[in-house]
Amino acid sequence: MRSAYLFLAPAMTAILIFFALPILAAFLMSFTDFDIYSLGDWSRARFIGLDNYWNLLKDPLFWKALKNTFYFVLVGGPLSITVSLGAAVLLNSKLVQFKGLFRLAFFAPVVTTLVAVAVVWRYVYHPRFGLMNYLLGFFGINPVDWLGDPTWAMPALIILAVWKNFGYNMIIFIAGLQNIPEELYEAAKMDGAGPFQQFWNITLPMLAPTTLFVAIITMIGYFQFFAEPYVMTQGGPLNSTLSIVLLMYQEGFRAWRMGYSAAVAFVLFFIILIGSLIQFRLQKDVNL
Amino acid sequence: MKIRIGQLFAVFMALVILAGCNPKRSDPNTVEIWAMGAEGEHIQELIPEFQRRNPDIEVSVQVIPWSAAHEKLITAYAGESTPDICQLGNTWIPEFQALNAIIPLDSLVHTSKIINADSYFSGIWQTNLLDSTVYGIPWYVDTRVLFYRKDLLEKAGYPQPPKSWEEWKKASRVLADRELARYAMLIPLNDWRYPIIFGLQNGAGLLRDGSQYGDFSGERFQEAFNYLMGFFRDGLSPLGMTEITNIYQGFADGYYAMIVTGPWNLGEFSRRLPPEMEDKWATAPLPSPDSTYPGLSLAGGSSLVIFRQSKKVEKAWKLIEYLSTVETQSQFYELVGDLPARVESWQDSSLANNSRVHAFYTQLQHVTPTPKVPEWEQIAYKVQQYTESAAYGELEEEQALKNLDSDVDKLLEKRRWLLEESAKDE
Numbered sequence: 001m002r003s004a005y006l007f008l009a010p011a012m013t014a015i016l017i018f019f020a021l022p023i024l025a026a027f028l029m030s031f032t033d034f035d036i037y038s039l040g041d042w043s044r045a046r047f048i049g050l051d052n053y054w055n056l057l058k059d060p061l062f063w064k065a066l067k068n069t070f071y072f073v074l075v076g077g078p079l080s081i082t083v084s085l086g087a088a089v090l091l092n093s094k095l096v097q098f099k100g101l102f103r104l105a106f107f108a109p110v111v112t113t114l115v116a117v118a119v120v121w122r123y124v125y126h127p128r129f130g131l132m133n134y135l136l137g138f139f140g141i142n143p144v145d146w147l148g149d150p151t152w153a154m155p156a157l158i159i160l161a162v163w164k165n166f167g168y169n170m171i172i173f174i175a176g177l178q179n180i181p182e183e184l185y186e187a188a189k190m191d192g193a194g195p196f197q198q199f200w201n202i203t204l205p206m207l208a209p210t211t212l213f214v215a216i217i218t219m220i221g222y223f224q225f226f227a228e229p230y231v232m233t234q235g236g237p238l239n240s241t242l243s244i245v246l247l248m249y250q251e252g253f254r255a256w257r258m259g260y261s262a263a264v265a266f267v268l269f270f271i272i273l274i275g276s277l278i279q280f281r282l283q284k285d286v287n288l
Numbered sequence: 289m290k291i292r293i294g295q296l297f298a299v300f301m302a303l304v305i306l307a308g309c310n311p312k313r314s315d316p317n318t319v320e321i322w323a324m325g326a327e328g329e330h331i332q333e334l335i336p337e338f339q340r341r342n343p344d345i346e347v348s349v350q351v352i353p354w355s356a357a358h359e360k361l362i363t364a365y366a367g368e369s370t371p372d373i374c375q376l377g378n379t380w381i382p383e384f385q386a387l388n389a390i391i392p393l394d395s396l397v398h399t400s401k402i403i404n405a406d407s408y409f410s411g412i413w414q415t416n417l418l419d420s421t422v423y424g425i426p427w428y429v430d431t432r433v434l435f436y437r438k439d440l441l442e443k444a445g446y447p448q449p450p451k452s453w454e455e456w457k458k459a460s461r462v463l464a465d466r467e468l469a470r471y472a473m474l475i476p477l478n479d480w481r482y483p484i485i486f487g488l489q490n491g492a493g494l495l496r497d498g499s500q501y502g503d504f505s506g507e508r509f510q511e512a513f514n515y516l517m518g519f520f521r522d523g524l525s526p527l528g529m530t531e532i533t534n535i536y537q538g539f540a541d542g543y544y545a546m547i548v549t550g551p552w553n554l555g556e557f558s559r560r561l562p563p564e565m566e567d568k569w570a571t572a573p574l575p576s577p578d579s580t581y582p583g584l585s586l587a588g589g590s591s592l593v594i595f596r597q598s599k600k601v602e603k604a605w606k607l608i609e610y611l612s613t614v615e616t617q618s619q620f621y622e623l624v625g626d627l628p629a630r631v632e633s634w635q636d637s638s639l640a641n642n643s644r645v646h647a648f649y650t651q652l653q654h655v656t657p658t659p660k661v662p663e664w665e666q667i668a669y670k671v672q673q674y675t676e677s678a679a680y681g682e683l684e685e686e687q688a689l690k691n692l693d694s695d696v697d698k699l700l701e702k703r704r705w706l707l708e709e710s711a712k713d714e
Contacts, residue, residue, distance in 0.1 A: 036362070037662070037706060040387040044702075046705075253359050254665070
C-alpha cells in the first residue's frame, strides 16, 4: 500500500503544484480586486468578497458573451455533429471509392493550425474579393460583409469552426459505424427496409453511445470557444463574437484585472459542470 | 539498442535545471534590449557601430511582436525577467511607472551631453514626463495626419486640403455626392484614436477631477463625437467594412478618398499603390475645429526606458545615448522609416525634401498626449467599443457617451481609492 503512494507521489506532486494550487489561487483571487496596481505592490489588492461575481452579473458585456457562447454551442454543436455523422455515413458506404483520400481530406483541417486557417478564411469571407460572396453571386445573392456585419459574424465563425472540427468527430463516428454488425442491415433488407429506414432504425440507435460521447466532448470544447474569434474578429464587430473565454482573456491579460477575470473563469467552470451533469444523466437514461 | 529511460530522464532534468539558471543574467557586460516589430529587426544593424565604440559592452537584442508586446512585458515583470532596456509605446509609460517597473532618468539626462529636452519635439517629450520626472527617452515619433487623394479633391473643387472641420465635411459631401469616391473618408471602427483625436482637437479633457472620472459626456467631447458620427450618419464613411484587408487597393480604386493614419503608411502607400497613383496622393496636417490650422493630433511613438531590475544602468544609458545621437537617428529613419524624435535629424536631406513627410513635421509641432493614467489602454478600449456601438446606431450618441463615462468611472475606482489612501498617509 505504502509503495503505491510512493509510485503515485511524483504524479500527484505535479498535479498538486501545477493544477490544484493554481486553481485554488485563482479561486481565492476571484474574491479580490487583484489588478495591475497589485502586481507591483500586493498591499494594493483588496478583499472584496463576492463583488466580482456581483459586478459580473451586472455587466452587460458578460451577458452578451454568455449569449454568444450559447449561440455558438447550441447552433454550432448540433451542426457539427450532424455534418460529422453525415460525412461518416457517406464515407462508410460501400459505393465510395478512395476512402482513405477523403478521410485524409476531411481530417486535414483538424490538424492544421487555426492561425494559418484563419488567414485563408479571412480571404474567403472578404466582402469584396472573397470566395464566399463570389459563390453567393451565382445565386443572385448580394455580397455579405461576413466578418464586419454583427448579424453574420457569428454564423461565419460557426461555419469555420464546423469545417475545422467535423473531421475529428467523423473519425469517431466511422469507428462507431464499423462496429454495427452487418447482419442487422441484412435482416432489415430482408424485411424490406429502405436506406432511410435502415438509417433511422439501425444506424442511429446503434450509434447512441458514440453520439453521446461526441456530444459531451463537442459541448465542452465549444463552450471554450476562443481561438476563432481571437484570431478572426477579436470579439467584434459590436462584440457579436465575444465569447466567455475571450472575455476572460481580455479582462485578464489585456486589462490585467485578474480578480474579475478569475470570477469569469469560475462562472464558466460551473456552466460546463452543469452541462456535463445533464449529459451524464441523459447517458444513464439511455442505459449504457 | 535499448533506450535507457533513467538516463534520458536525468539528462532532461539537468536541462530543465540549466534552463532555470538563466546564465545570461549573470553576464555583467551584456546589455539586453527588447524592441518591437520592424524596429527590433533593424536595430541590430545599428549595434556593430556601438560595439566598435564600446568594445567592452555586448548587446543582446530580442525582437517581440507588437501584438504580444504588452502582455509579454507585464509577464516578464511579474516573472522578474525584464531586460535592461525596452522600447515602450509612450502611452504605456504611466502604467509601467505605476508598476514601479521603470526608473526615473532625470539625473542621467542632466549630465548627458547628448540628450536634453530641447532637442526633442516638446509635445513628444511631454509624454515621457510624469509629475515632471522623465521616465523615457523618445526614440521615434508617430502622429496621425490626413492622407488624401489629391486628384479627387481637386475635382471636387478643393485644390488645397481642408483646413477646418466645416470645410472637411463639405469636401466629403461633394466627393460622395458627385460620386468621385464611393466613400469620402475611411474611419476604421476598430481604432480608438479617431474619437480621441477629435475630442482633443475640440478641447475635451477626456477625464476630469484629476483624472478620477470620465468626462466623455462633457460638452466638448460630445460636440466632437457628434461631428465624427456625422460621417457615418451621412454615409460618408463605410460602416461594415471594418475588415478591409487591403486599404491600399481601396485608396487606389477610389473606394475612399481620405484617411487619417500614421507615418508607417508613407512607405506602404508608395510601395503598394500602383505606379500611376504616385503623384495623385498627398498628406496634410489635420484640419481643426476652428480657424487655428492645423488642429491637434496625438503625440505617439516609442521611447526607450530602463527597467528597475537592471544592474547595468550605466551601460544601458550608453546604448540609449548612442541610439539618440543625430546621426543614429537619421540612420534609423533610413533603415526603418520611423520618424526621428530629435528635431535636428529632420534636417537630413531625405527628410527635408519630402513634401509628404513635411506634413508630419508640421503636425508634430501640434501634438498632445492622451491622459497619463495607467488605465488608459482599458479606457481607450471602452472608447472604441462605444464609438462602434454608436456608429452602428445600437446606442444613441448621448446614451453611448453616458455609458462610456459610467464604465470609465468604474475602471478608475481603484485609482480613486489609491489616491485617497495616499492622501490619508500624508
